[in-house]
Amino acid sequence: MFSVPDNMQDLRAELFNIGGDGATLTLPSHQLKALWPFLDNIYILRTQKTNPRQLTTSYLRCRLWPAKPYPGAVTDENRKRKRAAHKEIYGCPCKVKFVDDGLLTCVSRTSVDGHNHDFEAIEKKIPSGVRELAAQEVAKGYTPKEVIRILKNPENGNLKALQLAGGSRISAQDAFNASKSKARPHSERSTPLSPAARQNWQVQFFTTSSARNSAEEQLPPPVPPAAQFPEPPPPSNGPTFAVLKPVASGQSTQAAPTRAQTIPPPFSQIPRYPILYSDPSPIHLLPVLSHRITSSKPFPPVESSAPRPPRISIFVKRDDQASPLACTGNKYRKLEYLVPDIFSPAPAYHYYEFHPATEPLPGPATILVTEGALQSNHTVQVAALARKLGLMALVLLNRDTGGGFKTTPSPDTFTQVGNPQINKLLGVDIRISNPDDPKATDAQAVLEELRQSGHRPYWIPGGASRHPLGGLGYARAAFEIANQENEISLGGSGRFDYIFVCCGSGSTVAGLIAGFKLLEKMQLSAGQRPTTNTTFPPRKIVGILNSPTNPQEWHEERVLRFARQAGQLIGLFNPNIEITREDVHLDSRFVGEGYGVIDDETRKTMSIMAETEALILDPVYTAKVATGMLQWTQGQVMANYARQHGLENVNVLFIHTGGQAVLPAYFDQHLAGPIESSQT
Structure with missing residues (x-):
């Protein structure tokens, strides 16, 4: 019965x-x-x-x-x-x-x-x-x-x-x-x-x-007419729970398995302005690179009982192709959640974080203000967004925050090509730091100047990471990646075991950590219990640091803080407990001499990726991430992971965050051999 x-x-x-x-x-x-x-x-x-x-x-x-x-x-x-x-x-x-x-x-x-x-x-x-x-x-x-x-x-x-x-x-x-x-x-x-x-x-x-x-x-009874089945009551919150629902005998109560991961409330209720394409940014296999990595591992003799090395499948997620706007990269995902606040009648996050304004703006913002290094991808994406929205933009570029300016043989050219050139094409106000006039790029002074002139400035911190909504974009990307895992039908564990992404200001890594934590919680709620009923641990998100300015511990604390902040907004019950230091995996071995400074390993990686997969990287972020990823795949970490969990295949995802527009600024730093003319 x-x-x-x-x-x-x-x-x-x-x-x-x-x-x-x-x-x-x-x-x-x-x-x-x-x-x-x-x-x-x-x-x-x-x-x-x-x-x-x-x-x-x-x-x-x-x-x-x-x-x-x-x-x-x-x-x-x-x-x-x-x-x-x-x-x-x-x-x-x-x-x-x-x-x-x-x-x-x-x-x-x-x-x-x-x-x-x-x-x-x-x-x-x-x-x-x-x-x-x-x-x-x-x-x-x-x-x-x-x-x-x-x-x-x-x-x-x-x-x-x-x-x-x-x-x-x-x-x-x-x-x-x-x-x-x-x-x-x-x-x-x-x-x-x-x-x-x-x-x-x-x-x-x-x-x-x-x-x-x-x-x-x-003796299965016949299915009664649909009219005999009362409709279940509407869902309610709390212990006022729904009553039992009758089903015909022989009819399974197990819901048809659906693998699509839908963003739940309250995350789904946070306002977002679409900047990206409606389709997810593509993920594709890097077959030549995957084959080279796998074949480079020595195989034991046939008669040996030693385990065979796992097959490493390397995929890339093309966030450099995610939006129709200029110089697509990871910042557009973050900015999608800032636009509703920018157009709010009383924006809540318009102020310079270290010197907060005492009163909200008297109306929607009229100009976006942000900062970054000379070759900052973030400033270009903010400028492009401002133009798309019909707003003005002002970018503060700092010579002293690295970005390759101090080591370039041609400093004058470095300030004129690449991202600064695109900022000029977008028609935004560019202010480059000058030791003789420090107030010219002082954020607080610039914001006050704009207010006095009748503008309503909206401040976006560098990388949008210190913005309270900065981690939401890549928390959403975690659900996008999970759905693409199902579409690709990955071997091995059926998902990406390792995800490599750059870690600069920190909110990209933090958003992924928070998003996948919520996703695992949903799977637990659905009865899948991915961390207890299966032998596979949660996906490991590895952030490759690209700046040695601060020690790794400083970056880890920063990412942890941003992840918990994002987790609080997207609906984690207690992010301070659910997201721990063990969830943050950063690697500082590949930063080189400085932020935006090219070393031999970076040059080698850029050549390998271009020659084997026709994948163009930038020397500031993605080349260093790829360098770290290749080191991880050739080491024993993934082999031990596969052996521990009985896997013949390890799936690796590299997130390409864009940045190729900086390449002209590095024309004289031996990224490739000289281009010589030929006689015909």
Whole structure:
């Protein structure tokens, strides 16, 4: 007649025995909602509220919390004894709290004292799911006694399900009371509750129990008309959970497997202005490079028992082809989430972060202001966005932050070609730092100057990383990558085991960490439990540092802070706990002599990628990332990873963040041999 998960009784016991002192029980929200009709004889809802972060907090008390009212003088001794027993049970002080973020529900006890009774006392209360099941069968015309007789038949599996669901004490009187109407003759039945005359009830989202009468399975009932299936109630938040949904016998309750990862609220509700193409930036295999890396590993002799080295499959995600705007790169993903605030009647994040404005702008911004090194990709993308939006732009370029200016043989040319030249083409105001006039590029002074002249400036920090919304773009990219993994049908673990990306200002790496953390949480909520039910650990996101200005520990703390900030916005329940230092993997071995300074390894990598895969890198970011990635693939780390998890294939993703526009500025730094004219 119905079935429940085999671990149902364990779940009931865990909810009953939830401890104090901060102990919590975390359960997938949709599963808890589906099972709540079999759990509501333990706790009863008292109050419920939802905060602006879309967290629904429900406060519940033990089902035996009210004191038994005094019924007056009783002379019957049996009734006196019964009342005395009830007096010991009722008045339970236990209170609990359910916090539901839409994905997971965290259960904790809020009262000092736990239950003043044992679990057996709760079993005297019949769950609403069992009562409703009995009531619907009675409403068909079966007598309450017939319903209870079949429900408690140990040979058809229903008794076991009743025991697991806490409804083994249901009686014919309970079934009759729940139906709220007398049984009427049922013209369609030949035997009481025969398989041909009733629906088969199962708990939605769960695989049916194997405990079912084999003879009954051989006589599947016909599927009832759709009109006989009541529509399930609209979804609700908190413990006001949906009731059971009837399905036809033989019809699976397991949802059809869908591998598409949809961005959940509240992340999906954050405003975003589309700057990228509607299709994801492409991911494609680098076949020649993958073959060279794999074939460079020595194979053991045929007769040897030593494990064969894994096949390394290297893919590239072309974020340098993600947008129709000029000089596409990773910053456009970040800027998508800034545009709604830029056009807000009162922008919230327009100020210079170290000297915040005391009042909001009196209207939408009229000019975008940002900063960067001389060959900054970020400043070009902000300038291009401003022109696309019909706004002005002002960029502050600093000679002293590296970027190759101090080491170039042609400093005058370095300031005129590459990204500065594109900024000029875009018609933006360019101010280059000058030791004789430090105020010319002082952000606070420039913003005040613009305000005094009647502009409404919107400040975007370098790389958009220190902007509160800066990590959201690549948190969204994590979902994009996960969906592309499914489309590519990767071998091995079926996903990218290692993801390599540049780490400059830090929010690109941080956004990926937060996004994949939310994705893993969703998979846990859906019952996939990627970190416990499989042997594969979470994807390792490796940020290759491109500046030695600060130690690696400083960058790790910065990325961790940005990741937690993004996690807070996209809906992680407690990002300070869910995102830890162990999630941050940075590598500072490939920074070279400085930010934007080319070394021999960078030149070699750029040549390899261009000659083998026709992939053009930039010398500031992507070439150093590729250098680090190649070192990782040729070392023992990935071989040990494959051996540990029994994989013959390791999937590696390199995220190309653009930047090729800087190449003209490095024309004299021996990126390639000289171009010689030939006589014909």
